Amino acid sequence: MQRSLRQIVAFGGGGFSMESGNPLLDDYVLGLATRNPERPRVCFLPSASGDADHYVVRFYRAFPADRCEASHVSLFRREQGPEDLREHLLSQDLIYVGGGSVISLLGVWRAHGVDEILRDAWEAGVVLCGLSAGSLCWFREAVTGFHGQPRRVEGLGLLPFSNCVHYEPGSDRRLAYHELLRAGMRSGYAAEDGAALHFVGAELSRVVASRPQARGYRLDALGDRVVEMRIATTFLGDGPGFAPLVPVPEAISTAAAA
Amino acid sequence: MTSRILALGGHEFTSRPPDRAVSELMLRLATERAGGRPKICILPTASGDTTDQIGSFYSVFGERACDPSDLSLFRLGRRPVALRDHLLGQDLIYVGGGSLVNLVAVWEAHDLGALLSLAWRRGIVLAGQSAGAMCWFEAGITKSSGRPAVAAGLGLLGGSLCVHYNNEPERRAAYLAAVGDGMPGGYGLDDHAGLLWEGGGPPSALTARRGARAYRVASREGGVSEEPIPARFLPAPAPATLREDIAEFRRIAGMRKRAGWLG
Numbered sequence A: 001m002q003r004s005l006r007q008i009v010a011f012g013g014g015g016f017s018m019e020s021g022n023p024l025l026d027d028y029v030l031g032l033a034t035r036n037p038e039r040p041r042v043c044f045l046p047s048a049s050g051d052a053d054h055y056v057v058r059f060y061r062a063f064p065a066d067r068c069e070a071s072h073v074s075l076f077r078r079e080q081g082p083e084d085l086r087e088h089l090l091s092q093d094l095i096y097v098g099g100g101s102v103i104s105l106l107g108v109w110r111a112h113g114v115d116e117i118l119r120d121a122w123e124a125g126v127v128l129c130g131l132s133a134g135s136l137c138w139f140r141e142a143v144t145g146f147h148g149q150p151r152r153v154e155g156l157g158l159l160p161f162s163n164c165v166h167y168e169p170g171s172d173r174r175l176a177y178h179e180l181l182r183a184g185m186r187s188g189y190a191a192e193d194g195a196a197l198h199f200v201g202a203e204l205s206r207v208v209a210s211r212p213q214a215r216g217y218r219l220d221a222l223g224d225r226v227v228e229m230r231i232a233t234t235f236l237g238d239g240p241g242f243a244p245l246v247p248v249p250e251a252i253s254t255a256a257a258a
Numbered sequence B: 001m002t003s004r005i006l007a008l009g010g011h012e013f014t015s016r017p018p019d020r021a022v023s024e025l026m027l028r029l030a031t032e033r034a035g036g037r038p039k040i041c042i043l044p045t046a047s048g049d050t051t052d053q054i055g056s057f058y059s060v061f062g063e064r065a066c067d068p069s070d071l072s073l074f075r076l077g078r079r080p081v082a083l084r085d086h087l088l089g090q091d092l093i094y095v096g097g098g099s100l101v102n103l104v105a106v107w108e109a110h111d112l113g114a115l116l117s118l119a120w121r122r123g124i125v126l127a128g129q130s131a132g133a134m135c136w137f138e139a140g141i142t143k144s145s146g147r148p149a150v151a152a153g154l155g156l157l158g159g160s161l162c163v164h165y166n167n168e169p170e171r172r173a174a175y176l177a178a179v180g181d182g183m184p185g186g187y188g189l190d191d192h193a194g195l196l197w198e199g200g201g202p203p204s205a206l207t208a209r210r211g212a213r214a215y216r217v218a219s220r221e222g223g224v225s226e227e228p229i230p231a232r233f234l235p236a237p238a239p240a241t242l243r244e245d246i247a248e249f250r251r252i253a254g255m256r257k258r259a260g261w262l263g
Helices: A024-031 A053-062 A085-090 A102-112 A114-123 A172-182 B017-034 B051-061 B083-088 B100-109 B112-121 B169-180 B244-258
Strands: A007-011 A041-045 A069-072 A094-097 A127-131 A139-144 A151-154 A159-164 A188-191 A195-200 A203-209 A216-222 A225-231 A249-256 B004-008 B039-043 B067-070 B092-095 B125-129 B137-145 B147-152 B157-162 B186-189 B193-198 B204-207 B214-220 B223-229 B231-233
Touching: A007 A024, A007 A159, A007 A188, A024 A094, A024 A203, A053 A069, A085 A114, A102 A114, A102 A139, A102 A151, A102 B100, A114 A127, A139 A172, A159 A172, A172 A188, A172 A216, A172 A225, A188 A195, A195 A216, A203 A216, B004 B017, B004 B157, B004 B186, B017 B039, B017 B051, B017 B092, B017 B125, B039 B051, B051 B067, B051 B244, B083 B112, B100 B112, B100 B137, B100 B147, B112 B125, B137 B169, B147 B169, B157 B169, B169 B186, B169 B214, B169 B223, B186 B193, B193 B214, B204 B214
Parallel strands: A007 A127, A041 A069, A041 A094, A094 A127, A139 A159, A159 A188, B004 B125, B039 B067, B039 B092, B092 B125, B137 B157, B157 B186, B204 B231
Antiparallel strands: A007 A195, A139 A151, A188 A216, A195 A203, A216 A225, A225 A249, B004 B193, B137 B147, B186 B214, B193 B204, B214 B223
C-alpha cells in the first residue's frame, strides 16, 4: 500500500472555485490520488465559506461520480454527514479545502477536532489541497487579506513556512507579506492565482500552474530587504507527459522597505 | 444603562403571527434603547451566514423604522467591516440559530466574545433564538455534532438553557439528564416562548403562541424539576401592508446583493 508520502498542494487561487472551464489544477491533484487511481475518494471541506450550499454544488459538478467518489463534510450540518469524521477523512485519497475566511475555518476545525484529524490524514498519506484559505491553513504562519487590512494568522503548521495567496503584482497582499517578513515573519512561499505549490513532506517538490504565466515564489527577509525568488513553474496545459521542472529560481529580486 | 438579553426558544423571521409578535418586541426594545430610530444587526454566524437567514431578517426589518444590517464573519473578504465600531454602534444585536459549537468557536477566533460582553454592559440589547439564545448562558444543549450534547456558551448569564423544548423531546431528555448529572440548572424554552433579562433580577417570561411556555429546570433531591414560569402573552401586531410582489422583489434583491463570500 503506497500511502507513506505526505503531500500538500497549496493553490494561490484557482481550480473549480475560480477557474470555471479550466480543470488543470483539479486534474493535477486528482492525479496524485494513486491508491485508488480508477475511482479516488475525494472529500470537500467548505468550512471557510460557512459551508455555502452553492459552493458544495459546484464541487460535485467539478468532481463527478464517473471520475471519483466525491463527498463533503459540512461542520454546520453534522446531522447530515458522516457520523465518524475521523474515519471518513482518514479513508480519503484527497481532501480538498475551499476558500473563504481562514480565521473562521480554523475556529470551526478546532471546535470539531478536524485540525488533529487532518494532521493524522496527512501523516497517513492522504493528499491535502486547497485554494486561498484552503492553502493558508496548512502553514505555520499566513497572510490573510480577509478583513480588508491584510494581517498575520497562525495556521495548522504542517508546513514550517509562511504563505501568501493571490500573490498578484502590486496587490495589497504582496505588499503586506513583504512588510510582515521585514517585521520578523518566517520565510515562506507565495503563489499567484493559477499557480500551486506542491510539497512532499516539508519540501517544495515543484510548482505547477493552470495558466502559462502563473508563478510561485520563495520569500526570505535579509535585514530590512525582502528577497523574492520566482520559481521555475510547470505549466500543466502542455499536454500529457509533461516533464515537471525542479523548483529552481528563475529570477531573483530584492526590495527594500518602501 | 440597563443590560438586557432576550432569549428565545425558537423564532423565525416570517409573517406568521407568533414570529411577528416577537420581531415587534425586538423592534420595541431596540427603539427604547435608541430613543429614536434604532440600529439592529443580525449575526448569522451559527448558520454559516446563510443567505436565507440574512434575507429573512431583512424581509422583516427592511421595511420597518430601523436601520438593519448584517455582520457575516464568513464574508468579511468581500465586505470588510470594522467589527468593534459596527457592533458597539448597534441598539440590538440578534443572533440567529444553527450550530452552537461553531458559533462560539468562530466568535472566539474573531475575538467577538469580549466585544459582545462589552456591548451588553453598555445596554445594547442582545437577542437570539436557539443557538443564538443558548450562547449567552454558561451552557446549552446543542445538536452541533448530530446528537444532543452539552456545549459551552459565553456565560454572560449563569446556568444553562435548552431550546425547542416542546418540539425536540430528545434534546429535552438530554438536558434533564445533564442537569441530573450535575450541570448547572436553568431554563427550558418552547418555540415562541422567551425570557427577558433586564438588569440584575430574575427574567420575565413571555409567550407569543398559546401553550408555548418557559420552564425553570433545577436539580432536586431524587431528580430534576421542571416548573412552568407564568408568562406574559405577546399579541401579534397587524400584518404589514406592503404588497407581496414588492416585498418578494426586495427580498430577492437584498439576498443577491449580499451573496458571495470568496476572499
